[in-house]
Amino acid sequence: MTELLQNLIDGLGRGSIYALLALGVAVVFGVMHLLNFAHGEMITVAGYVAFWTIGTNDWSWWLVVPLIVLSAIATSLVIERIAFSRVRGASDFTLLLTSFGVHFVVSAIFLLYVSASVKTFPRPTWVANTYSVRSLNIEVFDTVVIGVTLVTLIATTLLLQRTMFGLSLRAAAADFDTARLMGVKSDSVIRGAFALSGLLAGIAGVFWLMRAGSTTPTAGIDPMLKGVLAALIGGLGSLRGAVIGGFALGLAEVLLRSRLPDSVASLTEGVVFLLIALLFIFRPQGLITVAHAERV
Amino acid sequence: MLEASGLTTKYGAIAALRNASVHVGAGEVIGLIGPNGAGKTTLLNTIAGLLAPVSGSVLLDGADVTGHPPERLLRSGLALVPEHRRIFTDLTVEENLKIGGVTVSSTDRAVLLDEMKEQFPVLAEKWTTAAGYLSGGEAQQLAIARALMSKPRLLMMDEPSLGLAPVLVDVVFGLIESLREQGRTLLVVEQNAERMLAVADRAYVLRSGAVVAEGTGAELRVRDDLFDTFVGGDS
Numbered sequence A: 001m002t003e004l005l006q007n008l009i010d011g012l013g014r015g016s017i018y019a020l021l022a023l024g025v026a027v028v029f030g031v032m033h034l035l036n037f038a039h040g041e042m043i044t045v046a047g048y049v050a051f052w053t054i055g056t057n058d059w060s061w062w063l064v065v066p067l068i069v070l071s072a073i074a075t076s077l078v079i080e081r082i083a084f085s086r087v088r089g090a091s092d093f094t095l096l097l098t099s100f101g102v103h104f105v106v107s108a109i110f111l112l113y114v115s116a117s118v119k120t121f122p123r124p125t126w127v128a129n130t131y132s133v134r135s136l137n138i139e140v141f142d143t144v145v146i147g148v149t150l151v152t153l154i155a156t157t158l159l160l161q162r163t164m165f166g167l168s169l170r171a172a173a174a175d176f177d178t179a180r181l182m183g184v185k186s187d188s189v190i191r192g193a194f195a196l197s198g199l200l201a202g203i204a205g206v207f208w209l210m211r212a213g214s215t216t217p218t219a220g221i222d223p224m225l226k227g228v229l230a231a232l233i234g235g236l237g238s239l240r241g242a243v244i245g246g247f248a249l250g251l252a253e254v255l256l257r258s259r260l261p262d263s264v265a266s267l268t269e270g271v272v273f274l275l276i277a278l279l280f281i282f283r284p285q286g287l288i289t290v291a292h293a294e295r296v
Numbered sequence B: 001m002l003e004a005s006g007l008t009t010k011y012g013a014i015a016a017l018r019n020a021s022v023h024v025g026a027g028e029v030i031g032l033i034g035p036n037g038a039g040k041t042t043l044l045n046t047i048a049g050l051l052a053p054v055s056g057s058v059l060l061d062g063a064d065v066t067g068h069p070p071e072r073l074l075r076s077g078l079a080l081v082p083e084h085r086r087i088f089t090d091l092t093v094e095e096n097l098k099i100g101g102v103t104v105s106s107t108d109r110a111v112l113l114d115e116m117k118e119q120f121p122v123l124a125e126k127w128t129t130a131a132g133y134l135s136g137g138e139a140q141q142l143a144i145a146r147a148l149m150s151k152p153r154l155l156m157m158d159e160p161s162l163g164l165a166p167v168l169v170d171v172v173f174g175l176i177e178s179l180r181e182q183g184r185t186l187l188v189v190e191q192n193a194e195r196m197l198a199v200a201d202r203a204y205v206l207r208s209g210a211v212v213a214e215g216t217g218a219e220l221r222v223r224d225d226l227f228d229t230f231v232g233g234d235s
Helices: A002-032 A041-057 A061-082 A092-113 A140-162 A164-174 A176-181 A186-212 A221-234 A239-259 A262-282 B040-047 B070-075 B093-100 B106-119 B121-125 B136-148 B166-181 B193-199 B217-221 B224-231
Strands: A130-133 A136-139 B002-011 B014-024 B029-033 B055-060 B078-081 B154-158 B185-189 B202-207 B210-215
Touching: A002 A136, A002 A140, A002 A164, A002 A186, A002 A221, A002 A239, A041 A061, A041 A092, A041 A186, A041 A221, A061 A186, A136 A140, A140 A164, A140 A186, A164 A176, A164 A186, A164 B093, A176 A186, A176 B070, A186 A221, A221 A239, A221 A262, A239 A262, B002 B040, B014 B029, B014 B040, B014 B055, B014 B185, B029 B040, B029 B166, B029 B193, B040 B078, B040 B154, B040 B185, B070 B078, B078 B136, B093 B106, B093 B136, B106 B121, B106 B136, B121 B136, B136 B154, B136 B166, B166 B185, B166 B193, B193 B202, B193 B217, B202 B217, B210 B217, B210 B224
Parallel strands: B014 B210, B029 B185, B029 B202, B078 B154, B154 B185
Antiparallel strands: A130 A136, B002 B014, B002 B055, B202 B210
16 A cells, blocks of 8 residues: 555656657647647756756756746747748648747758767755655655645636636636637637747756756657657547646656566566557547647 | 629639629618528628628728628627638637627626626526537527627628527527617528528529629519529529
């Protein structure tokens, strides 16, 4: 029982980061019908911001956290402006190819103009700290991640439910053409979606980088995969589903790693993919069914 | 108020609208009638900015608004109730109306929401219900109320009675009548020509993408060459 509780806390910590990433993927998918395989590039850029500030200039993490978040928002908006705004209304395949292209271009820029080698920066000292509650050994890091994620999700829910921007975003995700007919500005709502997606990726990126302590030109692939997979598990286009998918993916990873025999523990990710494949065989629409997913 | 002249709109190589012109004066209720495939919806969508004409112009109070995107046209005072209503089924009645008022100030939006509650009691009863649970007639009222939230100078409706039971058709035409009494300017596409002519000041008859006649109900009803328009036949 103690071990299961321990796994649940670890899984929620990991799943929190995935939920933030997946929510960002789902927000953009909602308004553009774009499955953004460049979603991890916000974290690639943020990783080099951490390297240049903390790794080479000894800045404090507290100063760099807002810079990381801002860099992720800026990267998301720049990618939208340079790449995705030019293919609005194109086929799903074109959008998909464009997002792959953006991923490769960003990776190539860092590869050519920075370095292919791993760039490291010190992790915050408290990341490895733990505290005990009865027989449970809880990481301070997991507690902070879960807490920040909950606050972020509540704030995002309030933004989507209580503001005209949120209402416009939800209407545009349901039926973009009709939302435009009502006067919703397509440019504003799409840029807003990318800014929100960048903000969520930035917050996830802070925790991702705090734990990793390093970056490479392809550092965005792993978070991108987790975010896209979690969004798919939850039901693409569903914001609630994306959050559920993120937590489900995190819990599945931790529980499997803990339960699988040591000899096959390294295959945890493969088993997770197998489970996801099985889920899609029996429920191709993901956990939450989305009635509307119109494209810009 | 609205002067659409010589509009031609194509789907690929096919001209769905050919050199069509309509004039709508302030406070008028104008019908666009004609058989299926006559180009009525194409004409409305071209005026509303959903389709780009290959030639012709749309003037709103003398200002050229040809080809302006729908969100810009709405800000100029031109609102459309689209075919099949297209309400946001996952949003509540109140949220649908708020989206309709996205272009007005928050103060005006609050006043308009109260007005809609008063004008559409059936919507007031289902204020926090998801719009997907409304009946066809209620959904049509929501679509019209949502368009009114933008304080339009010209309200365009595309087939407002389409797919409704006869008793609900009466409700919709009752609404058009009441909007007319409020002095609103309306341009309505309607298959039900007889009902439309009964509430319209004038109507344009379209056939095969072209305007073939224009006049009051009394003038159009006596035209033998327009018989198929009134019995709903295809041209």
